[in-house]
Amino acid sequence: MRHGDKINNLGRKTAHRHALLMNLAIALIENKRIFTTLAKAKALRLYVEPLITKSKQDTTHSRRTAFSYLRSKEAVSTLFGDIATKVAERNGGYTRIIKTGNRQGDAAEMAMIELVDFNEIYTNGKKGSTTAKAKTTRRSRGAKKTAPAKGASADTSSVEEATEEN
Incomplete structure (x- = not known):
């Protein structure tokens, strides 16, 4: 019985699975961004997202912990350098899995897993729209606006509306 066994073993022994996820x-x-099977991508997400969360705190202990999972100095320096600065304000959800169809040889479900903040197509569109919007709360629903100055600005807005109609 496998009651409470939530890990996907990926058809491998423990050491082989750890080496696969590390690579x-x-x-x-x-x-x-990498292309792999859907099962490996889902297992990789559970493996790499805690590492990215650890990389937000650049301490010796967190670097050594990340190195024990990755065993690559270059990967650890990239993780704590480029990736940690981009995901500093994000609270989670650092990866995105997109299904890409079935593999030709064995019809395995394939997927692309990528780091969310490094996709220029999605981030460019979002950065422009989020900086233009003012943050609203649920209570205000955008109804609370700055009141115009007494007299002059309210009168000028009605005059401008009248000129635009003509």
Whole structure:
């Protein structure tokens, strides 16, 4: 029985699975996007997201912990350098999994896993729109606006509306 066994063993023994996830994590950190099977991508997400969370605190202990998972100095320096600065304000959800169809040979479900903040297509569109919007709360729902100055600004707005109609 496998009651409460939540880990996906990926059809491998423990040492082989750890080596596989370590190599996938290094490839993801260095390339920012990799193509793999859907099961491996889901297992990799559980492996790499805690490492990215640890990289937000640049301490010796967190670097040594990340190195024990990755065993690559280059990957650890990239993780604590480029990636940690980009995800500093993000509270989680550092990776995105996109299904890409089935593999031709064995019809395995394939997927692309990528780091969310390193996709220029999505981030450019969001940065422009989020900086233009003012933050609203649920209570205000955007109804609370700055009151115009007494007299002059309220009168000028009605005059401007009248001129635009003509």
